[in-house]
Amino acid sequence: MNGPVVITQPKTAFQVDRLTIKYDDGQGAVYAPLEDFSIKIREGEVTCLLGPSGCGKTTLLKALGGFVIGESTGGVLFDGQFQQGPTPEIVMIFQENNLFPWLNVRSNVAFGLKFMPREKVRPEALDEMLEAVGLQEAAKRYPHQLSGGMRQRTVIARALITDPRVLLLDEPFSALDVSLRRRMQQLLHDLWEKTGMTMVMVTHSIEEALYVGHRVLVLGGRPAGVVIDADTRDPALKDRYSDAYLQLQRRIESVIY
Ligand SMILES: Nc1ncnc2c1ncn2[C@@H]1O[C@H](COP(=O)(O)OP(=O)(O)OP(=O)(O)O)[C@@H](O)[C@H]1O
Ligand SMILES: [Mg+2]
Incomplete structure (x- = not known):
């Protein structure tokens, strides 16, 4: 006899809860790229963040990593616990290459x-x-x-x-040529298959986001909000020439550019 069908919900890795981050703009004014921003990032998924330059992607990634920046209210829960600072379980690869x-x-x-x-x-x-x-x-x-x-x-x-349990990547491959970039994307994909690690990656490439990500979040607006939240697991979205891919690409481009 078949047992009951159990649908397990994926666990939440990060819960960003009404997060506001304010920066001093250096001219006596305050600038808040994120204001009352909330989102959940699921464990074991590769989430890609896209959005126009300056919209707050790096700010959000740093907040996930527990790097204290600016003045903030609200917070980030990792594993249900308030983030107090960086932990060895979460590793961030910064936008600047820092060897x-x-x-x-x-x-x-x-x-x-x-x-x-x-x-x-x-x-x-x-x-x-x-x-x-x-x-x-x-x-x-x-x-x-x-x-x-x-x-x-x-x-x-x-x-x-x-x-680490979580890898945060800020435009890790932007300086690489196309073929190397593909190899690095493959490396990341293989790594995920081996470990099921939670990853959050900022990228400016829609192609990269759709290829590597299970979920693509597009940020936009001031202060930033999530303008597109797409599940990109469908194999059709891994084929750059499919209708589904082109349709989503068009939708994303219309909000980024
Ligand atoms: N330490 C800081 N002090 C003051 N303002 C800052 C600081 N860091 C970021 N900002 C401002 O906050 C906004 C968001 O910056 P952020 O680096 O998060 O953008 P981004 O989406 O990652 O952009 P890009 O795609 O260009 O990397 C920008 O207007 C930026 O000038
Ligand atoms: Mg950035």
């Missing part, structure tokens, strides 16, 4: 391990990670001796080696 120039690739990646409890660090983790991102041969090179893609892979490896 340590005085450390080689291996040491840059190993730097991530400093934040882990010693008993959780496996000695082979470093080599495995360098292998996974294809940087073993370049392990002794310094950042200035790397291509843009290698630098970005080093940044990603440094974030992933800590085995």
Whole structure:
């Protein structure tokens, strides 16, 4: 006999609750990119954030990561607990590429391990990670001796080696050429398949958002609100030439540009 059908709701990773963030604009006025902003981000999903420049995407991502910025009211719950500050479970890859120039690739990646409890660090983790991102041969090179893609892979490896529960990415591939960008998107996708990690990624590329994301949120307006919230799991949306893809692309473009 069949048992009852159990529909499990995906868990909420982040609950942004009436968040207002105010910045001093440097000229005596206050500017609030986010005002009374609420949203839920589901666990185990890849959520992509799109929106015009300056609308508050990075601000939102930093708030998810617990990085205190500006003056804020409301808050972010992670796992049901109020975010008080950054935690090792959530790793953010910032918009600026920020490797340590005085450390080689291996040491840059190993730097991530400093934040882990010693008993959780496996000695082979470093080599495995360098292998996974294809940087073993370049392990002794310094950042200035790397291509843009290698630098970005080093940044990603440094974030992933800590085995975080959540990965926040702010336009991680924007400086890369198209073919490398596709490879990095694939790497991210493979990583998600292996770990089911919660990821939130800001991107300016609609194509990237639809390819990598399970859900695409388009922010817009002042203060920012969610203008499109689309489930993008449908395989038709992974095909850039399908009608469904083109239709959604047109809808998103009409609010971004
Ligand atoms: N530390 C800060 N102090 C003052 N204003 C800030 C600060 N950080 C961001 N802002 C302002 O807040 C607004 C939102 O910035 P944010 O960086 O979140 O935008 P964004 O959507 O990520 O833009 P982009 O796509 O260009 O990266 C902008 O008007 C920006 O000038
Ligand atoms: Mg930004």
